[in-house]
Amino acid sequence: MDKDLLFKYNTPGPRYTSYPTVPYWQKTPPQQQKWKELVMKAFQVSNQKEGISLYVHLPFCESLCTYCGCNTRITINHAVETTYIHAVLREWQMYLTTFGESKPLIREIHLGGGTPTFFNPENLKTLILGLLKDSIVHPEAQFGFEAHPGNTTDEHLQTLYELGFRRISIGVQDFNPIVLAIINRHQTYEQVKHLTLKAREIGYTSVNYDIVYGLPFQKACYMMETMQRVIQLKPDRIAFYSYAHVPWIKPGQRNFTEKDLPDADKKMAIYETGRNALEVAGYQDIGMDHFALPSDSLYKAQQEGRLHRNFMGYTDMHTQLLIGLGASAISDSWTGYVQNEKKVEDYYQRIAAGMIPIARGHELTREDLILRRHILSLMTQFETSWVKTSEYCEEVFQSVERLDEMEFDELVELQPFSVKVTEKGRPFIRNICMAFDALLWENKPEAQLFSQTV
Template identity: 55%
Template sequence: MCTLISKYNVAGPRYTSYPTVPYWDKKQFTLKGWKETLVKSFNESNATEGISIYIHLPFCESMCTFCGCNKRITKNHSVEIPYIQSVLKELTLYVKLLGSTPLVKQLHLGGGTPTFFSPEHLDRLLDGVFSLTNKATEFELSFEGHPNNTTKEHLETLYKQGFTRVCYGVQDYNETVQKAINRVQPYHNVKTATTAAREVGYSSVGHDIIYGLPFQTQDDVIFTISQTTRLRPDRIAFYSYAHVPWMKGNGQRGFSDQDLPSAEQKRKQYEIGKKMLVEAGYVEIGMDHFALKNDSLHTAQQEGKIHRNFMGYTSSKTQVMIGLGVSAISDSWYSFAQNVKNIEEYQQLVEDGILPIFRGHLLTEEDLIIRQHILNLMCEFKTSWTDQKLHFAEIPDVLIKLKELENDGLVIINNTSILVTEKGRPFVRNICLPFDLRLQRKKPETQLFSMTV
C-alpha cells in the first residue's frame, strides 16, 4: 500500500463538480446564459423532484486554521440581520426569474458557522425562505453545527422549521492538534450537542473527522474514532485534510509542511480509521463518508439514488441547486454560477436587484457526458458506456491511462465499463482523473488542487 501511496499521491480535484472550478470557461459564461439554463432546468424538474437550496452563512468568531472555506471572522453579531435581508432579497430575485413557486426538496445551511446566528435570526431567515417557496412532499433540511456554540434553542428552533439532520465539525480530540488548528472543543461539548440533537428529535446526527492534520498521529486518529463511535453518530465524514495554503483567505499558514504527517503516515491513519469504522458497524459511502445501515444515506446507496454536488453526498438528486449568500455556488445541471466573495459587494448587488454572480460555466454536451461518468465513479464506484448517450470519442485514451491502475488492482476494465475495486476506493480521485478531459488537455502549470492521498 505504501508503494501505491507514493505512486498515486498527486494533486487532484475532489470532484464536487465537473468541470472543476479552475477549469470553468469564464469567457463563454454569461449571466443571460445562466438564467436561461436555470429556467429551462427548473421547468423540466421542479414539478417532479423540486430543487435544493444551499445558504452560505459566512461568519465565524475565530479562524480555524485547517479551513479553506470563505468566511468573515468577527464577534460583531449586528451583521446577522442585514445579511439575512440580503439572502432573502437574492431568493426573491430567483423566484421572480423562475416564474413559479419552487418546491424545496433539500435545504442546507453551511458556513462559516451557521450557529454564529442566534436561534431567533435563523428562524427569521427560514420563515422568509418558506414564505417564498413550498416544501416538497418529502424534504430534507440540514445544517452544520459547531459543538461549542450550538444550543438546544438552536436545535429546537430549526427542528420546528423541519430540520432533521445536523452535522458537527469534530476534526480531532487531541489537544495539541486542536490548538494547532485553532479548534479547541472538548469531548464533553460534542457529547452534549449530540445528545441534545437526539433529545430534540433529529433523526440523523453526523460528525466530521479529519485525518492528516498538523501534529496528528495514528494514535490520535484511533482515540478520536474511539470517542466518536461511543456517541454513535448516524453519519461520519472521515476527510483527508486538504492542505492548500496558497488559496486566498484561508488560515493554513499557522504551521509548516513539516508539521504534517507524511503521505504514508496519512494513509495509515485512513486505513486504521476506516477499519475501526467498519468494525463499529459503519458502511462506506462513496469517498470519505460512512453511515449506519439505518441512515438515509446508506438506503440511498443501496437503491442507487446517492448523489454528489457542491453540498457533498446527498441521499437524493435534484436537477437544480440554488446557492444563496456570499461565494455560494449554484447548479442548473446545464451550468454553474458562483456568487461574489466579498460580503459588501454581494449585499450591494442584491440591493440593486442584480444576481450577485461573478463567474460560472455553461456545460457543453461533452461536459455533461463526462460529468455523469465522474458522478457514477464518485457515487457508485463504477461507470459504463453501454448507453450510447454516455459514449465519447476519447474512451480508448481514458482506458490506456487507466491500464496502470488496473495492473495495480485498483480498477477492473471491461469492454464497456469500469469497476473500482475495494483496494481502489481510497484512490477514486485518481481513477476519475483520466476522465477529466479538460484537465488532461490542459495540465495546470501551478498546483490547483490538494493531494489525492
Template identity: 55%
Template sequence: MSISLIQKYNVPGPRYTSYPTVPYWEENLFSLEQWKSTFIKSFNESNAAEGISLYIHLPFCESMCTFCGCNKRITKNHEVENPYILAVLKEWNLYCDLLPNKPIIKEIHLGGGTPTFFSPENLEALINGIFTRAVKAKEHEFSFEGHPNNNTRRHLQSLYDLGFRRVSFGVQDYSSKVQTAIHRIQPFHNVAKVTFWAKEIGYTSIGHDLIFGLPFQTLNDVIDTIDKTKSLSPDRLAFYSYAHVPWIKGNGQRGFKGEDLPKDDEKRQLYEAGKNRLSQNNYHEIGMDHFALETDSMYDSFQKGNLHRNFMGYTSSKTQLMIGLGVSSISDSWYSFAQNEKTIEDYYKRLDANELPVFRGHILTDEDLIIRKHILNLMCQFETSWKNDSDFFPELPEIINQLHEIETDGLVKITSQSIQVTEKGKPFVRNICMAFDLRLKRNAPQTELFSMTV
C-alpha cells in the same frame, strides 16, 4: 495499503464536487443571461418531478480555524446577522421573480462559516422568509452544520420545528495538541452535549466530521477520536483528508509548518487505521470519505444507487437544480454553474442594484455533460458504464487504455462496457476520476491548484 501505491498515486487532484472543476470554467463564455436561461429551463424540467435544493452560505465565525478552507468572515459583532439575512432573502426573491410558479424545496443545507453564529431567531426569520415564496416537498431533507461550542439546544429545537432533521457537527480531532494547532479548542463533552440534545429532540440523522492528516496528529489520536465518536453513535461520518492549500487560503493555513503534517505513508496509515476502526464499529463506506450506519438514509441511497454529489457534498437524493444563496455560494442548473461574489461588500453592492450577485460561471458543453455523468457515477457508486450510446464519447478508448495500469495495480476492474472501482481502489477514486477529466488533461496546471489525492 502499499506504500509504493501511495507514492505512485499521491498527486495533486480535484475533489470533484463539480465537473468541470472551478479552475477550468470558461468564464469568458459565460453570461448572467445564459445562467438565467439555464436556470429557468432546469426549473421547468425538474421542479414538479423532484423539487429543487437550496444551499445557503452563512459566512460568519467568531474565530479562525486553521484547517478550514471555506469562505468566512471572522467577527464577534453579531449586529452583522440581520443585514445578512435580509440580503439573502432579497437574493432569493430575485430568483423567485424569474419563476413561472412556486418552487418546491426538497433540500436545504445551511453551511458556513458557522451557521449557529446566527441566533435561533434570525435562522427562523431566514427559513420562514424562504417559504413565503416556496412550498416544502413531502419528502424533504433539511440539514445544517452545527459548531459544538456555540450550538445551543434552542438552535436545535428551532430548526427542528422548521423541518430540519439532519445535523452535522464539526469534530475534527480530540487531541488537545492538534486542537491547539488548528485553533479549534473543543472538548469532548461539548460534542457529547449537542449530540445527545439532537437525539432527544428527534433528529433522524446526526453526523460528525473527522479529519485525518492534521498537524501533529498521530495514529493514537485518530483511534482515540474514532472510539470517542463511536461512544456517541452518530448516524453518519465524514472522515476526510486535510487539504493543505496555503497558496489558496493564505494566512489561515500558515499557522503551522508543512513538516508538522503527517506525510505519504504515515498519513495513509491514519486513513487505513481509521477506516478499519469504523468498519469494526459497523460504519459502511459510502462514496468518497463518507461512512454511515445501515439505518441512515445515506446508506439506503447508496444501496439503491440514488446517492448524489454536488457543491453541498454527498446527498441522499438528487435534484437537478440547486440554488446557492449567500456570499461565494455556487448554483448548479445541471447545464451551467454560477458563483456569487466572494466578498460580503461586493455581494451587498450587487443586491443593492437589484442584480443577482453572480460574478462568474460556466456553461457545460455536451462533452462536459457526458464526462460529468461518468465522474458522478464513480464518486457516488464506485462504477460507471457506457452501455447506452449516449454515454460514449470519442476519447473513451484512450481513457480505457490509460486505466490499464491502474487495473494492473488492482484498483479497478474493466469490462467491455464498464469500470468498477475495487475495494483496494476506493482510496484512489480521485485518481480514477482524473483519467476521465479531459479538461485537466488538455491543460495541465502549471501552478499549485489542488490538494494531494492521498
C-alpha cells in the same frame, strides 16, 4: 494500503463535487439572462416532480480555524447578521421572480459556512421563514445544517427543529487537545456529546460527524482515541476527510508548516487506524471519505443506486436544480454552474444593484455532461458504463486508455463498455476520476491547484 501505490498515486487532484471543476470553468461566466434561462429550463422540467435544493452559505465565524479551506469572514460583530440575511432574501426574491407564477417545491435546504450557528436562533428563523414564504415544502423534504459544538445552543436546536430541520452535521475534526489547539478549534468532547444527545432528544433523525485526518501534530494513536469516542456516541454517518493543505489559497494554514504535518506514511497510518475502527464498529464505506451505518439513508441510497454527489457533498436525493444563496455559494442547473461573489462587500454590491451576484460560471457542453455522468457514477457507485450513444464521446475512449496502468495495479477492472473500481482501488477514487477529466489533461496546471489525492 500498499505504500508503493500510495507514493505513486498521491498527487494533487480535485475532489469532484462538480465536473468540470471550478478552475476549469469558462473564463466568461454566463450572463444574467443566460443564467436565468438555464435555471428556468431546469425548473420547468423538474420542479413539480422532484423539487429544488437550496444551499445557503453563512460565512461568519468568531474565530479562524486554521485548517479550514472554506470561504469565511471572521468577526465578533453580530450586527452583521441582519444585513446579511436581508441580502440573501433579496437574492432569493430574484430567483422567485425568474420562476414566474410557479412556486418552487423545496426538497432540500442546507445551511453551511462559515458557522451557521454564528447567527442567533431568531435570525435563522427569519431566514428560513423568508425562504419558505412563497414556496411549497416537499412532503419528504430534508433540511440540515452545520453545527459548531462550541456555540450551538439548545435554542438553536429547538428553533431549527420547529422549522423542519432533522439533520445536523457536527464539526468534530479531532478530540485530541494538542491537535485542536494548533488548528485553533475551541470545543470539547463534552460539548459534542451534549449536542449529539440533545439533538436526538429533540427529534433529529440524522447526526453526522466531520473527522479530519492528516492534521498537524496528529498521530495514529490520537485517531484511535478519537474514533473510540466517536463510536461511543454512534453518529449515523461520518465524513472522514483528508486535510487539504492549500496555504497558497488559505493563508491561515501558515499558522503551522509542512514539517508539522504527518508525512505520507504517517498520514496513511492515521487513515487506516480510523477506517479500521469504523469498519469494526459496523460503519460502511459508501463513497469517497464517507461512512454510514446500514440503517442510514446514505447507505441505503448507495445500495439502491440512488446516491448522488453535488456541491454539498453526498446526498440520498437528486434534484436537477440546486440554487446557492449567499457569498461564494455555487448553483447548479445541471447544464450550467455559477458561483457568487466571494467577498461579502462585492456580494452586497451586486445585490443592491438588483443583480444575481454571479462572479464566475460555466455552461456545460455535450462532452462535459457525458464525462460528468461517468465521474458522478464512479464517485457514488464505484463503477460506470456506456452502452448508449448518448453516454459516449471520444473523451471517454481516451479516459479508458489512461486507466491501463491502474488496471495493471489492480485498482480498476476494465471491460469493453465499463469501468469498475476494486476494493483495492477505492482509496484512489480521485485518481481514477482524474482519468475522465478531459479538461485537466488538456490544460495541465503550471502551479498546484488542488490538494493531494490520498
